[in-house]
Amino acid sequence: MTTTAEFPSLMLRDVHADERPRERLIRQGVQSLSNQELIAILLRTGTKKESVLTIANRVLKEFEKIHELKHATFEEIVSIRGIGEAKAAQLLAAIELGRRLAQKQVDSRFTIRSPQDAATFLIPEMSSLQQEHFVVLFLNVKNQVLHKQTIFIGSLNSSIVHPREIYREAVKRSAASIICAHNHPSGVPSPSPEDIDVTKRIQEAGFIMGIDLIDHIIIGDHQFISLKEKGYM
Structure with a gap:
C-alpha cells in the first residue's frame, strides 16, 4: 500500500x-x-x-x-x-x-495522594510554558482539587509572592490544604535558594492560618522535583 x-x-x-x-x-x-x-x-x-x-x-x-x-x-x-x-x-x-x-482529563476532582499525582495534574499544561508561572492547587479534606489558580507570572521572587494572596484564596475556597507549583522554562527543575525561601515563607504562613502547605512542585521539561521529598519542607 x-x-x-x-x-x-x-x-x-x-x-x-x-x-x-x-x-x-x-x-x-x-x-x-x-x-x-x-x-x-x-x-x-x-x-x-x-x-x-x-x-x-x-x-x-x-x-x-x-x-x-x-x-x-x-x-x-x-x-x-x-x-x-x-x-x-x-x-x-x-x-x-x-x-x-x-x-480537562485531569481536572475533574482529581485526587492528589503523592507528588507524582500533583505532577501528573500539572505537567500537561506547565511543562510547555515559556515563562515562569506560580500556580496553587487548593484541596479539600479528601485531597481533591477544588481549584487551580495562577498567582503570578514571572521570575520567582520572595518580594512578589505574598502568602496573603495565596491564603486569601484558600479561605475563599474553604480549602483544607494547598500545593504550590512553578515551572522552570529552562527545563531543569532543580530548586534555587529563592525557591526554597519562598516555600518556607508560605509554609510558615500556613501554620498560622491552619491551612497546610503539602508540597511545592517544581516542573521542568516533563520532569519534576518535590521540595518535600527533597527535605526542604
Whole structure:
C-alpha cells in the first residue's frame, strides 16, 4: 500500500481516492494517519502549485518535532509558505482544543495522594510554558482539587509572592490544604535558594492560618522535583 506520507510532493489527484487522508480516516480510523496527514486534513486544501500534503510536510519541517507546534504563534504559522491567515487560525484552534481536552482529563476532582499525582495534574499544561508561572492547587479534606489558580507570572521572587494572596484564596475556597507549583522554562527543575525561601515563607504562613502547605512542585521539561521529598519542607 502506498501512503501519502511516503510521497509528500504528490498532489492529491495523483493519489488513489482510498489512500487520501480523509478517506483513510473514515475507513481505518484517525489513529492510522501520520502527523503529516492529520495536519493536511486540518489545512483542507493546498495551492495551485502545491498539494496540501506538501504544505503539511513543510509545517512539520518548520517545527521539527510535532510537540513543538504547541508553542507556535500565529505569526510563525502564517509565515510558512502556502499557509494564509485562515489556515493558520485552523491549526491554532486545533492545537488549543487538544491542549484543553488534555487538561480537562485531569481536572475533574482529581485526587492528589503523592507528588507524582500533583505532577501528573500539572505537567500537561506547565511543562510547555515559556515563562515562569506560580500556580496553587487548593484541596479539600479528601485531597481533591477544588481549584487551580495562577498567582503570578514571572521570575520567582520572595518580594512578589505574598502568602496573603495565596491564603486569601484558600479561605475563599474553604480549602483544607494547598500545593504550590512553578515551572522552570529552562527545563531543569532543580530548586534555587529563592525557591526554597519562598516555600518556607508560605509554609510558615500556613501554620498560622491552619491551612497546610503539602508540597511545592517544581516542573521542568516533563520532569519534576518535590521540595518535600527533597527535605526542604
